[in-house]
Amino acid sequence: MREKIRVIVLMGGKSPEHEVSLVSGREVVKSLDQDKYEILPVVISKDGKRWMLKDVSRFLKSADKEVSGAKDLTPTKEEINPKAVPQKADVVFIAMHGSFGEDGTIQGLLELAGISYTGAGILASALGMDKIMFRKIMKAEAITTPKYIVLKDKDEKENILKDLKLPVVVKPSSQGSSVGVSIVEERENLKKALQVAFAFGHEVIVDEYLSGTEVTCGVLGNVNPKALPIVEIVPKNKFFDYEAKYTADKSEEIIPARISAQLSREVQKIAVKVYKAIECQGFGRVDMIIHKGKPYVLEINTIPGLTPVSLFPKEAQAAGIKYSDLIERLITLALEKNNMIGKKV
Numbered sequence: 253m254r255e256k257i258r259v260i261v262l263m264g265g266k267s268p269e270h271e272v273s274l275v276s277g278r279e280v281v282k283s284l285d286q287d288k289y290e291i292l293p294v295v296i297s298k299d300g301k302r303w304m305l306k307d308v309s310r311f312l313k314s315a316d317k318e319v320s321g322a323k324d325l326t327p328t329k330e331e332i333n334p335k336a337v338p339q340k341a342d343v344v345f346i347a348m349h350g351s352f353g354e355d356g357t358i359q360g361l362l363e364l365a366g367i368s369y370t371g372a373g374i375l376a377s378a379l380g381m382d383k384i385m386f387r388k389i390m391k392a393e394a395i396t397t398p399k400y401i402v403l404k405d406k407d408e409k410e411n412i413l414k415d416l417k418l419p420v421v422v423k424p425s426s427q428g429s430s431v432g433v434s435i436v437e438e439r440e441n442l443k444k445a446l447q448v449a450f451a452f453g454h455e456v457i458v459d460e461y462l463s464g465t466e467v468t469c470g471v472l473g474n475v476n477p478k479a480l481p482i483v484e485i486v487p488k489n490k491f492f493d494y495e496a497k498y499t500a501d502k503s504e505e506i507i508p509a510r511i512s513a514q515l516s517r518e519v520q521k522i523a524v525k526v527y528k529a530i531e532c533q534g535f536g537r538v539d540m541i542i543h544k545g546k547p548y549v550l551e552i553n554t555i556p557g558l559t560p561v562s563l564f565p566k567e568a569q570a571a572g573i574k575y576s577d578l579i580e581r582l583i584t585l586a587l588e589k590n591n592m593i594g595k596k597v
Contacts (some may be wrong), residue, residue: 256290259583260341262358264296267350268431268452276558277347282312283576289583292341294332300352303332305340337365343586344369345579346555351426354555355381368590370582371534372554379530380554383425383457386530390549393529395522397549398541399460403446412442412458419461424452435461459550464543467509469523470556470567474533474585479520480567484509505563507570511542519547526552534585537564 261284263277264270274295281293286308293306337344344362346369352358356378362369372380379385390397401415402425412420419437422445432452434445449456466487470480486504509516523538526549537556540547556564558579568578 256288257343257583258290258292258341259284260292260294260337260344261347262294262296262344262353263347264298265348265358266296266298266300266352267348267354269350269353270298272557272559273348273350273353275560276349276562278312279558279560279575280345280347280579281308283579285576285580296348303334305330305332334361335365337362337367341367343367343583345583345586346370347558349555349557350431351381354553355426368586370586372530372532372536373589376530376532377554380532380536380552381426383423383551384455386551387457389529390526393525395526395529395549396546398462401458403456403458404454413439416458416460421459421461422446422449423457423459424449425455425457426453462541462543462548464541465509465511466539466541467511467519467547468537468539468563468567469519470535470537470564471523471527471532472535472568472581474589477524477527477532479523480564481507481570482509482511482516482519483507483563483567484511485563505566507566515542515545515547522547522549533589534582535564537567 261277261280263273265273267273277293277295281291284291291308293308293311295304295306296302297304332340344367346353346358348354348358354377356374359369359372359374359377363374371377379389384402387397387400399416401412403412418439419435421433421435422442423433424431432449434441434448436442436445446456466485467482468485469482471477472480484506486506509519511519519540519542522540526538527536530552532552532554535556537553539550539553541550542548556562558565565575565578569575573581
């Protein structure tokens, strides 16, 4: 009888997206077939110092309490040393978002340990998270992005208005899920927006504001990645911010997007080009704004959310891939990426 594949589902961590990561992790754990996989949920504490191995059934029952901000009420089977991960799993499913989870940090640790893991490698993860370096790659690949400037000092606000007209979009250079993002329409609000963004890092990127149709396109695969159906995002907030992303009634997602067939093909082609440009693997989601009929690339998410309201699972479903099959496919892609199986996917 074939042994079960041992899967560590890694979640939590030091990112501002800690709670969202727990939701993604819970959904992944819930979807995995316990007859096929030995599932090991591991929650990294908010300070990053504790790696806690959870009991599957108790974790699923109490996950909602954890996500809502309560103390970690899930009984811990044991606290594990990260160095012990290679002995405990065949593959790590990374359900972490933002800094330390999506930026190449955890990927580097797993590479050093010689263990397979889902999603992009170190370089693609780092490039996808660093908005400034990502924009430089886009320019080199002749992929259109909004005009932008980079600030390294919150007192440089006068430089913004020399190069860009209001309104502008102010964001940290290395955060996901719209953490720290502000749209500034009035000059007097610029200082506060910069303070918010600089609270998350030493560099800030300021984009020209482009009105239009916001869309996102998932990409799935390693060697021959394929674009998924396009989602049109209609946020009920001012823009698709953190609240709109993770609150069920705060945005409307329309699949397929209400754009022409020709424009849809162009958006999908661009999404795959972006994915390949940073050498992404596994899966990713490319966000764009269609301004005056032209797609502008905003960013790539190398570990898209996997919560019940996340966009990537909805795109996969529109392509005929149910959630449990998507998670299994990501594990297969991880094993393929690390030369543990021979079949190309």
